[in-house]
Amino acid sequence: MFNVNPGESSPIWRQIEEGMRRMITLGALRPGDLVPSVRDLALQLRVNPNTVARAYQRLTEQGVFTVKRGEGTFVADQPSMLRRSERNDVLRDAAMRYAGTAISIGASLDDAVDELSSSYDKVVREHRRKS
Amino acid sequence: MFNVNPGESSPIWRQIEEGMRRMITLGALRPGDLVPSVRDLALQLRVNPNTVARAYQRLTEQGVFTVKRGEGTFVADQPSMLRRSERNDVLRDAAMRYAGTAISIGASLDDAVDELSSSYDKVVREHRRKS
DNA sequence: CTCGGTGTATTATGACGTTAGTACAGCATG
DNA sequence: CATGCTGTACTAACGTCATAATACACCGAG
Numbered sequence: 001m002f003n004v005n006p007g008e009s010s011p012i013w014r015q016i017e018e019g020m021r022r023m024i025t026l027g028a029l030r031p032g033d034l035v036p037s038v039r040d041l042a043l044q045l046r047v048n049p050n051t052v053a054r055a056y057q058r059l060t061e062q063g064v065f066t067v068k069r070g071e072g073t074f075v076a077d078q079p080s081m082l083r084r085s086e087r088n089d090v091l092r093d094a095a096m097r098y099a100g101t102a103i104s105i106g107a108s109l110d111d112a113v114d115e116l117s118s119s120y121d122k123v124v125r126e127h128r129r130k131s
Numbered sequence: 132m133f134n135v136n137p138g139e140s141s142p143i144w145r146q147i148e149e150g151m152r153r154m155i156t157l158g159a160l161r162p163g164d165l166v167p168s169v170r171d172l173a174l175q176l177r178v179n180p181n182t183v184a185r186a187y188q189r190l191t192e193q194g195v196f197t198v199k200r201g202e203g204t205f206v207a208d209q210p211s212m213l214r215r216s217e218r219n220d221v222l223r224d225a226a227m228r229y230a231g232t233a234i235s236i237g238a239s240l241d242d243a244v245d246e247l248s249s250s251y252d253k254v255v256r257e258h259r260r261k262s
Numbered sequence: 263c264t265c266g267g268t269g270t271a272t273t274a275t276g277a278c279g280t281t282a283g284t285a286c287a288g289c290a291t292g
Numbered sequence: 293c294a295t296g297c298t299g300t301a302c303t304a305a306c307g308t309c310a311t312a313a314t315a316c317a318c319c320g321a322g
Binding site (some may be wrong): 037038040053056057060067068069070071072073 | 267268269270271
């Protein structure tokens with residue numbers, strides 16, 4: 001599925017939320033697909049079920065997941081993506097953070113772009129492989 | 132100087148640490164320059180002095196800052212940059228995070244690169260303007 | 263119906279980051 | 293010397309995050 005890093009500065013439930021979004025936009029999870037149960041994913045990621053539950057709850061509120069009680073959680077038929085404005089805000093914030101750390105260690109824009117390109121492909125390939 | 136976001140997931144002292152590194156690599160702070168006092172910067176950023184103190188302390192341990200008691204904190208004559216291996220690790224991690232969020236919201240690599248390029252220039256320009 | 267799985271809610275606990283306040287040691291300036 | 297600035301250290305408090313242990317409501321399968 002995907003990994004999670006407890007040492008990371010961003011909370012685990014957010015990593016799970018973003019991880020699930022990645023799986024969907026990469027096609028590893030398709031509309032109507034059954035998502036691992038809270039307890040299963042918690043075991044798999046070696047994380048507390050409550051932490052997974054929080055991520056699932058947020059995704060459900062956002063319309064990305066739908067819940068059938070007693071049956072499981074599924075990817076919504078039309079996974080509501082973020083509006084373009086919100087999407088741009090998210091991307092811009094992330095870009096600012098990345099640019100900031102790149103500059104802070106003296107990396108050039110080309111360096112940053114190269115590393116980004118490599119990482120982008122890497123993430124895509126890993127997900128393609130596991131699906 | 133630079134800004135700080137309490138809502139960010141990464142701790143404030145780390146934002147200050149990276150911000151100072153940016154100032155140095157961008158030339159806004161040069162070796163031998165006097166750095167704002169802990170209390171001054173704390174007032175300016177609307178942050179607790181202890182938070183600034185922690186960032187300064189780390190930078191001092193890393194050889195980026197040197198301290199003259201009763202006088203102030205200065206940029207070290209030869210600000211010891213990170214080793215190439217560490218530098219690459221930091222950049223790679225940051226790139227992975229950025230790529231992950233970009234993919235999670237369905238942004239293409241080109242989108243991510245464009246936004247990165249824009250943000251990189253923006254950070255550079257802002258620092259140039261303030262120096 | 264019963265059983266097992268699902269999501270959900272609640273409470274308690276420990277670790278961590280941040281803030282606030284206070285206090286101390288050292289140096290420069292007057 | 294005395295004052296005021298510097299960095300540094302310590303404690304208490306609060307909020308968030310993650311964990312843990314339950315308990316409940318719901319649904320499908322047997």
